[in-house]
Amino acid sequence: MDVARAAAFAARFTAAFAAVVCVMALLWRMLPGDFPSPARCLAAGALASGMFAFVRGGQHVQAAALGMGAVSFHLAGLWYQGPLRALTAAGGNMVEAAGIAGAAMVFHLLAERGVHLGKALLTGPMVALAFAAAVPAAQVGAPSGDGTLRPLLVGGVIGLIVGESVSLGLEAGELGVRWLQARGRRAR
Numbered sequence: 001m002d003v004a005r006a007a008a009f010a011a012r013f014t015a016a017f018a019a020v021v022c023v024m025a026l027l028w029r030m031l032p033g034d035f036p037s038p039a040r041c042l043a044a045g046a047l048a049s050g051m052f053a054f055v056r057g058g059q060h061v062q063a064a065a066l067g068m069g070a071v072s073f074h075l076a077g078l079w080y081q082g083p084l085r086a087l088t089a090a091g092g093n094m095v096e097a098a099g100i101a102g103a104a105m106v107f108h109l110l111a112e113r114g115v116h117l118g119k120a121l122l123t124g125p126m127v128a129l130a131f132a133a134a135v136p137a138a139q140v141g142a143p144s145g146d147g148t149l150r151p152l153l154v155g156g157v158i159g160l161i162v163g164e165s166v167s168l169g170l171e172a173g174e175l176g177v178r179w180l181q182a183r184g185r186r187a188r
Helices: 003-030 038-056 060-081 083-112 120-139 149-187
Strands: none
Touching: 003 038, 003 149, 038 060, 038 083, 038 149, 060 083, 083 120, 083 149, 120 149
């Protein structure tokens, strides 16, 4: 087992997920009262944090496995509502996981090219678009209580919260590591 790689993953995941929790704590009171529970943002934030941390560490297969694992758990969790509902919701989850993976790859490629700040300005909206795009597939077979626009907006807002906070947390964590490394070199 590569301890350094595992420690780097843990540090990246912690920085990204801590940002999700902090941003949610600050924003949740400002969102409408009928907004979905914070558990959906936390679950999506944990998935995105893990996928971003894996991709940033060069572990693309592990990131894909994490995304597909989340899709399969969602599929199994909704199977009691019938196969159509479970499969369409899993299709929506696949779109979300693919959007997170794409944003993580963009984040990684920008970081590899020396962009230290501002990656969240691009990757956050990418995740928001993926979450909004996943809504139509996830709504097939679901009870239709809302109109068509509200679920798209809710999905986009959740994606924006998750995408921006994961990206900002990871950027802050990596800047902190760079600062500590520079400080260590000066102390020698």
